[in-house]
Amino acid sequence: MSATATDTEMEFRTGIAEAMAECLAEDERVIFYGEDVAPGGVFKATPGLHEPFGDERVFDTPISELAMVGAAFGAAVTGLRPVVEVMFGDFMTLAMDSLVNQAAKWWYLSNETTPVPLVIRSAVGAGGSFGAIHSQNPAPWFLSTPGLKIVCPAFPADAKSLLKAAIRDQNPVVFLEHKRLYSLKGPRLEDDGDTLGTARVVREGSDVTIVALQRGVHDALAAAEDLAADGISAEVLDPRCLRPLDLDAIMRSVEKTNRLLVVDEGDALGGWGNAVLGAVAQHGLDHVDDLWLLHGAPYPVPYSPASEREYLPNGESIAATVRERAGVRVTTTA
Amino acid sequence: MTAAPETAPAGAHLAADAALPLLRRMLLIRSFELEMQRLFLKGEVHGTTHLYNGQEAVSVGICSQLRDGDYVAATYRGHGAALALGVPAEALAAELMGRTSGVDGGRGGSMNVIDIRRGLVGCFGIVGGSIAAATGAALSAKRTGGVAVAFFGDGATNQAYFHECLNFAVVRELPVVFVCENNLYGEFTAMQRVTAGGDIAARAAAYGMPSRKVDGNAIAATSAAAAEAIAHARSTPGPVFLEALTYRQLGHSKSDPARYRPADEHEAWMKRDPIELEKARLAGDLGVPAEQLAELEADVARELEQAIERALSAPANSPETDRPTEYAT
Numbered sequence: 102m103s104a105t106a107t108d109t110e111m112e113f114r115t116g117i118a119e120a121m122a123e124c125l126a127e128d129e130r131v132i133f134y135g136e137d138v139a140p141g142g143v144f145k146a147t148p149g150l151h152e153p154f155g156d157e158r159v160f161d162t163p164i165s166e167l168a169m170v171g172a173a174f175g176a177a178v179t180g181l182r183p184v185v186e187v188m189f190g191d192f193m194t195l196a197m198d199s200l201v202n203q204a205a206k207w208w209y210l211s212n213e214t215t216p217v218p219l220v221i222r223s224a225v226g227a228g229g230s231f232g233a234i235h236s237q238n239p240a241p242w243f244l245s246t247p248g249l250k251i252v253c254p255a256f257p258a259d260a261k262s263l264l265k266a267a268i269r270d271q272n273p274v275v276f277l278e279h280k281r282l283y284s285l286k287g288p289r290l291e292d293d294g295d296t297l298g299t300a301r302v303v304r305e306g307s308d309v310t311i312v313a314l315q316r317g318v319h320d321a322l323a324a325a326e327d328l329a330a331d332g333i334s335a336e337v338l339d340p341r342c343l344r345p346l347d348l349d350a351i352m353r354s355v356e357k358t359n360r361l362l363v364v365d366e367g368d369a370l371g372g373w374g375n376a377v378l379g380a381v382a383q384h385g386l387d388h389v390d391d392l393w394l395l396h397g398a399p400y401p402v403p404y405s406p407a408s409e410r411e412y413l414p415n416g417e418s419i420a421a422t423v424r425e426r427a428g429v430r431v432t433t434t435a
Numbered sequence: 436m437t438a439a440p441e442t443a444p445a446g447a448h449l450a451a452d453a454a455l456p457l458l459r460r461m462l463l464i465r466s467f468e469l470e471m472q473r474l475f476l477k478g479e480v481h482g483t484t485h486l487y488n489g490q491e492a493v494s495v496g497i498c499s500q501l502r503d504g505d506y507v508a509a510t511y512r513g514h515g516a517a518l519a520l521g522v523p524a525e526a527l528a529a530e531l532m533g534r535t536s537g538v539d540g541g542r543g544g545s546m547n548v549i550d551i552r553r554g555l556v557g558c559f560g561i562v563g564g565s566i567a568a569a570t571g572a573a574l575s576a577k578r579t580g581g582v583a584v585a586f587f588g589d590g591a592t593n594q595a596y597f598h599e600c601l602n603f604a605v606v607r608e609l610p611v612v613f614v615c616e617n618n619l620y621g622e623f624t625a626m627q628r629v630t631a632g633g634d635i636a637a638r639a640a641a642y643g644m645p646s647r648k649v650d651g652n653a654i655a656a657t658s659a660a661a662a663e664a665i666a667h668a669r670s671t672p673g674p675v676f677l678e679a680l681t682y683r684q685l686g687h688s689k690s691d692p693a694r695y696r697p698a699d700e701h702e703a704w705m706k707r708d709p710i711e712l713e714k715a716r717l718a719g720d721l722g723v724p725a726e727q728l729a730e731l732e733a734d735v736a737r738e739l740e741q742a743i744e745r746a747l748s749a750p751a752n753s754p755e756t757d758r759p760t761e762y763a764t
Contacts, residue, residue, distance in 0.1 A: 163599070171571060172570045172571035176575055178572070179571070179574075210543045210549055212537075248761060
């Protein structure tokens with residue numbers, strides 16, 4: 102890694118915009134399109150690209166997710182590097198054939214002669230009262246599809262460095278931007294050589310490992326701070342990518358702490374959190390004293406703010422479950 | 436812009452020297468399909484097949500007008516398009532038999548043929564996929580003065596792919612030639628029973644692109660219409676639509692005897708077999724000697740026999756020969 106800190110901060114959405122601008126500038130093959138992206142997109146993540154790069158490289162499309170992603174596939178296998186914004190992750194259902202049957206499978210089917218370098222950027226996740234059809238995290242739909250990469254940044258600097266890595270990658274990448282992170286500020290860390298599939302320990306600890314993604318990383322960090330006051334040392338690990346999954350990094354942490362909590366804002370069954378638990382159980386049961394999942398409910402994400410808050414894991418519920426499971430053991434054995 | 440679909444000219448002026456290579460390619464496709472049917476019954480071709488018999492003049496006519504740097508996306512009934520584009524019969528046969536010497540190493544089989552080096556973006560196993568792939572390939576082709584051709588059937592015109600991509604290609608001014616091979620049946624169902632309005636070319640015209648019907652069983656007509664359509668798409672740049680009226684002589688797939696079709700309909704279309712029509716035109720109107728045509732057929736048969744023999748001698752794709760990697764690097 103070649104990270105160097107500067108003394109300024111940036112918003113998560115700025116990280117996205119800067120990554121787009123740098124990649125469009127460095128590589129003529131990169132194009133960027135989606136619904137309302139020319140004026141900057143509904144989440145204002147891509148302002149200022151349309152004018153300098155022109156309408157052939159940055160453009161608005163009809164509301165046609167299947168055509169958008171299908172065309173991205175066709176463009177990618179013929180030499181371009183398309184980046185497509187699908188406004189909400191939930192809308193990716195409309196583009197599944199192109200993404201799952203074409204983009205993910207062409208490398209294999211072409212006998213490894215035809216890479217598919219495309220990126221689908223999409224706003225995902227709950228917490229904004231967008232209701233059941235604009236709030237789901239679609240990652241589990243893609244998790245079981247070999248050939249896809251799934252990137253889930255939690256910090257502004259990662260949004261930039263991972264998006265650049267995604268656009269430079271030779272494979273189809275689903276790049277999931279949590280809606281509650283766009284306005285988050287964080288240190289500007291320029292990393293021009295980031296890699297997909299590498300996790301990061303964002304807080305070191307020794308009693309329990311908390312694996313969380315996106316917005317959940319910040320909830321886990323808040324919980325770790327809270328738990329520290331009780332003498333519980335929580336390590337927070339951000340996988341950053343779900344596929345490929347950096348299982349080695351997770352195993353190293355679990356070998357140290359022997360306890361693993363995964364925080365997944367979606368439902369348990371078939372979710373990414375259970376997939377992580379399953380992989381740890383399969384490969385590292387010797388190192389595990391306890392492993393469990395804090396997750397959303399088995400019904401769609403509620404609209405009402407009060408119900409949505411209750412649905413989602415947060416810093417308090419993470420700290421509470423650690424106290425109940427690991428915390429109690431720490432106190433009784435102390 | 437065309438308000439209503441026109442009918443393309445018959446293109447009766449295709450001279451013998453230009454026509455004979457096209458007839459040869461149609462003969463190759465027909466013989467190839469018959470061989471694949473035989474090899475399927477012998478257990479050498481696996482899974483399923485969707486044969487192209489009867490539609491040869493469409494892909495051969497269109498592909499004869501393409502040049503390097505152009506792209507084609509085809510369907511699961513794609514052997515014809517692959518051969519028309521120049522994929523060697525040996526590599527295609529080996530692919531269908533799951534052999535390592537297949538055009539895709541035996542990884543794809545009949546429905547998933549890809550040969551990007553020859554411009555074949557792929558054959559698409561799900562109805563309509565080729566439409567979007569060609570639309571996207573046109574984003575690339577537009578930069579280099581190329582075009583992208585989408586082959587698809589009448590059934591695909593009821594998919595979202597069709598409507599979304601025709602619109603997308605018009606508003607983005609993409610050089611796509613949309614070629615609907617209307618063979619009258621979507622799987623087992625007659626086109627007219629499931630296609631509102633009943634006129635596919637009219638649907639395309641409604642999106643504001645030039646749209647024509649063409650006799651899909653007359654190679655002179657398809658190649659003439661293709662030349663015009665491709666030139667228009669290339670120079671505009673923008674999309675063009677061709678509805679090639681043709682007929683699927685066999686069932687949908689290897690397990691379909693196609694008994695749902697009226698006997699008189701089948702009989703009438705068999706009399707309009709594209710290869711027989713062209714042979715008659717060459718022998719009758721253009722005075723090509725019968726011996727020359729017979730020699731051409733014998734030559735194709737020899738070429739194919741050798742290709743199949745070589746394909747059969749290649750090892751099967753197996754865990755010993757093939758170690759897939761998940762990602763491109």
